[in-house]
Amino acid sequence: MVFVLEDDANILELVLYALKSQNINAQGFLDIESFRKALRVETPQILVLDVMLPNASGFEILKELKTNANTQNISVLMLTALNNEFDKVKGLDFGADDYITKPFSVMEFIARIRAILRRTPQDSENIILEELELSYKTREVKVCGTPTILTLKEFELLGFLLKNQNRVFSRDDLLEILWGYSYSGESRTIDIHIKTLRQKLGKASRFIKTIRGVGYKISKDS
Template sequence: MIYLLEDDNSIRDFVLYTLNSQGMEARGFEAPSGFWKAMEEQIPSLVLLDWMLPEEDGLSILKKIRGNSRTQKLPVMLLTAKGSEYDKVLGLDSGADDYMAKPFGMMELLSRIRALLRRTQDTSENLYIVDSLSVDATRHLVSVDGEEITLTQKEFEVLCLLLKNRGQVLSRERLIESVWGYAFTGETRTVDVHIRTLRQKLGVAGGAIETVRGYGYKIGE
C-alpha cells in the first residue's frame, strides 16, 4: 500500500489513477488529519508527501514519521513545487529518501517509486508492526509504544513466526517444529508457557496473540 498526501485534487487523482493502473495499491489524502488516522490503522510500504499542506507542512510530518519507532524506517518521497537546490537538500537532510520537484513526469515517478521500494524491500520484509507492537527481525529489536522489550531467543522466534504468518493459525506442533526443531521431545505445553510469558512481557500488545482453542495460536490480520 502506498499513501499519497497531496492537497491538490487534480495531482492527487492523477497520481492515484496512474499508480493503481500499474498494479500499485494506493490511497490519497487531502489533509494530514486523514493521513494520520489511516496511519493508525495501517502502515503503508511507502509515503508520497507534499511539502506545502493545510494543517501542518510536509517537513513537520516527516519529522514525526522519523521520530516514531513504528515508522522511522518507512520510505518517504517528497513531491513538491519547492524545487531549489536548497529545498532539495533541506528535504533530504530532514529524512526524505527521495525528492521530486513539480511538475514531474509520471514515468519517472513510477521508476523512482519502484527503485525506492527495491532498496527498502529487504528491510521492510523483516519489519513487523501491529498496533503498538513493532518488531525488527533483522536487528532483533522488539518495542511496545516505543519502549524496548527484552525477550528470550525462543520467545522472539515464536513471535516472529506468528507475525510472518499473520492471519494464519499455527498449531502447537508447527511452532515446536519451527522453533525448537524436529528433534524436540518435550511436551506441547512448552509452547503454552512461552506464549504466556510472551504476552506478559508485551503488556498491552500481548492481546494481539490469539488462542485458537484446541489447536494453537495466531496474530490476526
C-alpha cells in the same frame, strides 16, 4: 501499500491513477487529519508527501514520522513545487528517500517509486557478517553482541553495503541510491558517513573496504 498526502485534488487523482495502473496499491489523502487516522490502522511502505500543506509543512510531517519508532521505516518520496537546492537537501537530510519537483513526469515518478520498492528491505531481514549483525526489524546494529547506535543514513548505508557484499559502489552511485538525489560535487558526504561508520563499528570496521579511485564495498576478504 503507498499513501499519498497531497492537498491538490487533481494531482492526487493523477498520482493515484498512475500507481494503480502499475498494480501498486495506493490510498490518497487531501488533509493531514485523514492521513493520520489511516496511519493508525495501516503502515504503508511508502508515503508520497507534498510539502506545502494547509495547517502544517510536509517537512514537519516527515520529521514526525522519522522520530517515531512506529513509522520511522516508512520510505518517503517528497513531491513538491519547492525546487531550490536548500529545500531538496533539507528534505533528504530529514530522512526522505527521494525528492521530485512539480511539474513532474509520471513515468519518472513511477520509476522512482519502483526504485524505492526495490531497495526497501523486508521487516524480518537480518544480515550477519561474522561479529557484525544488522536487523531491519529492530533497526539495530550489533558488534560482538553489543548494540551500536547509528544515524538513519549510517544504518541505510551499512545495510545496503551488507546486502551487496563484495560489490563495489562509487560515491555517486551511493548518493543516488541512498539519498535519491545527485549531489553534484558533494561526494564528500559519503566519505564522512564511511568515516563515522568505521569509528562506530570498531573491530567490524575492517569489513568496509576503500577501493582507491572507485568507491567502497563490504567484504570479509583481507
